[in-house]
Amino acid sequence: MDLSAFWQWKHALFAVEATLVVVTLAFTCRLAGPERALKKLARHRLAPLAVGVFALLLRAAVLPLVPIPAPSVHDEFSNLLAADTFAHGRLANPTHPMWEHFETFHVDQFPTYASMYPPLQGLVMAAGQVVTGAPFAGVWLSVGVMCAVLCWALRGWFPPEWAFLGGAIAAIRLAMFSYWGNSYWSGALTAIGGALLFGALRRLIRSSRPRDAALAALGIGMLANTRPYDGFLFSVAIGLVALWHVRKLRLRPILPAFCAVLLCAAALTGYYNWRVFGSPTALPYTVNRATYAVAPVFIFQSPGPEPFYRHAVMRDFYTVWELNAFESARTLDGYLRLSVSKIYDAWSFYIGPVLTLPLLALPWTWRSPRTRTLLFLAAMVAASCSVVAFFGAHYIAAATAVIYALILQGMRDLMRRVPRVVRAIPLICVAMVVVRVALGVASIPLAPLPPMTWARNYPEPLAREAVISTLLARGGLHLVLVRYGPEHNPGQEYVYNAADIDASPIVWARDMGTEKNAELLSYFRSRKVWLLYVGPRLALSPYVP
Numbered sequence: 001m002d003l004s005a006f007w008q009w010k011h012a013l014f015a016v017e018a019t020l021v022v023v024t025l026a027f028t029c030r031l032a033g034p035e036r037a038l039k040k041l042a043r044h045r046l047a048p049l050a051v052g053v054f055a056l057l058l059r060a061a062v063l064p065l066v067p068i069p070a071p072s073v074h075d076e077f078s079n080l081l082a083a084d085t086f087a088h089g090r091l092a093n094p095t096h097p098m099w100e101h102f103e104t105f106h107v108d109q110f111p112t113y114a115s116m117y118p119p120l121q122g123l124v125m126a127a128g129q130v131v132t133g134a135p136f137a138g139v140w141l142s143v144g145v146m147c148a149v150l151c152w153a154l155r156g157w158f159p160p161e162w163a164f165l166g167g168a169i170a171a172i173r174l175a176m177f178s179y180w181g182n183s184y185w186s187g188a189l190t191a192i193g194g195a196l197l198f199g200a201l202r203r204l205i206r207s208s209r210p211r212d213a214a215l216a217a218l219g220i221g222m223l224a225n226t227r228p229y230d231g232f233l234f235s236v237a238i239g240l241v242a243l244w245h246v247r248k249l250r251l252r253p254i255l256p257a258f259c260a261v262l263l264c265a266a267a268l269t270g271y272y273n274w275r276v277f278g279s280p281t282a283l284p285y286t287v288n289r290a291t292y293a294v295a296p297v298f299i300f301q302s303p304g305p306e307p308f309y310r311h312a313v314m315r316d317f318y319t320v321w322e323l324n325a326f327e328s329a330r331t332l333d334g335y336l337r338l339s340v341s342k343i344y345d346a347w348s349f350y351i352g353p354v355l356t357l358p359l360l361a362l363p364w365t366w367r368s369p370r371t372r373t374l375l376f377l378a379a380m381v382a383a384s385c386s387v388v389a390f391f392g393a394h395y396i397a398a399a400t401a402v403i404y405a406l407i408l409q410g411m412r413d414l415m416r417r418v419p420r421v422v423r424a425i426p427l428i429c430v431a432m433v434v435v436r437v438a439l440g441v442a443s444i445p446l447a448p449l450p451p452m453t454w455a456r457n458y459p460e461p462l463a464r465e466a467v468i469s470t471l472l473a474r475g476g477l478h479l480v481l482v483r484y485g486p487e488h489n490p491g492q493e494y495v496y497n498a499a500d501i502d503a504s505p506i507v508w509a510r511d512m513g514t515e516k517n518a519e520l521l522s523y524f525r526s527r528k529v530w531l532l533y534v535g536p537r538l539a540l541s542p543y544v545p
Helices: 003-007 012-024 032-042 047-061 074-087 120-132 136-155 160-174 188-207 210-224 228-244 251-277 284-292 312-329 332-350 352-360 369-385 393-417 419-441 464-474 514-523
Strands: 478-484 506-510 528-534 538-542
Touching (some): 032 047, 032 160, 047 160, 074 120, 136 188, 160 352, 160 419, 188 393, 210 228, 228 369, 312 332, 332 393, 352 393, 464 478, 464 506, 478 514
Parallel strands (some): 478 506, 478 528
């Protein structure tokens, strides 16, 4: 069998993982020495910090195989625009005089030129850009913080050694090869917010300390500024659990700290929305959707009227790709297929074959109040996702700590019944890392994947970076007019610009025909002008009107 062809099979990595699960069920060796050392480390109060450093080191170690990524999807470019804007000391940018040529996906042109996403992801990436020159430094740091906070949150629900194990497994599965640690998308910051809220809940029920109330409010603020809809419903679910235990809460010491942090977060969010979108209550995502989209987000809504589109590629994306997906989700068959796809994507990203074993043990833990609470939170998150027409693994990132808590709950039960299975689970995760590294060393290509844990989930990278390298090597200032062929995929977009368009060495614009292009060429008269044809083959040539 051609091994290269096997690894391009969509489910190859999962097949190997499942095989390892079967093989290691016979694992009987106990590594007593390492177990004792790790338990001692896990009980230290700085154990969550150790987990975070572990995650950072793991991602740094595979940089030769999985280098700093180039953006390739709409969301990444939008977040990079936000990062560049904040790095320049601005909340937003003025609308450019030639804005019609720069219209693109997930970017607002009015009332300001800005990303359509909430600001937190951009702020963290901006910090990386300012300190190191690379926005990816913010992504890298956020994944490490996520694993540390996950460990801290799990310590509120489980003994320290189990929380340490859960954080370490999350570091291996989520920090090294997944798209959370290998893109400019999102996920880690939402997971941090959810973990802060989840970890604070248990501590507030137990001791009602003001600092835990402040952390809970901080978590809500982070959710509101990364995934507002998902974060709101997760916060509601946590609130319902807190209400169930309200007799155990001492409200007098915790309410002032909770309200102070929450009001501060609300004020900052409102100020950002006011300066960028003209109103404190204007949500970034809804402003962009109202301007361009036809298909709504929720399947119980009806499509809106088609707006005026200046560019065919944007019309194709919103009125063909998005609308077709939305209309399909409103049919019984389409809804069932979408639901199965959501379950598979979530399972493949967070759990996979090896972590399915602990979940199979959950029925034996049903009498535990902890299990019922965790399943309630998971059910609330699942319900929130059941009514949306689109899905990615980061849509349920707020519940990351809940998912790993369910896994740990099952592992603790398995430890009493078949301990060799529990001891084998970390070894399988390490073995999968070895397999994935070996594939990278051997330069064996992996198939484009859904959001699986052991590989990036994108389509083929854009050739945009190659064009940038070519033009930067020539020196000087450039203007690239992009023209798409008839079979172009609107998901692969080339027209994205930095926050300060006029100061950029390369400006990307849409080809709007000779007459409209003339005004753009007049504005950028000092630049070398190129035509980039994006079709079956990429063609870059000097632009001749």
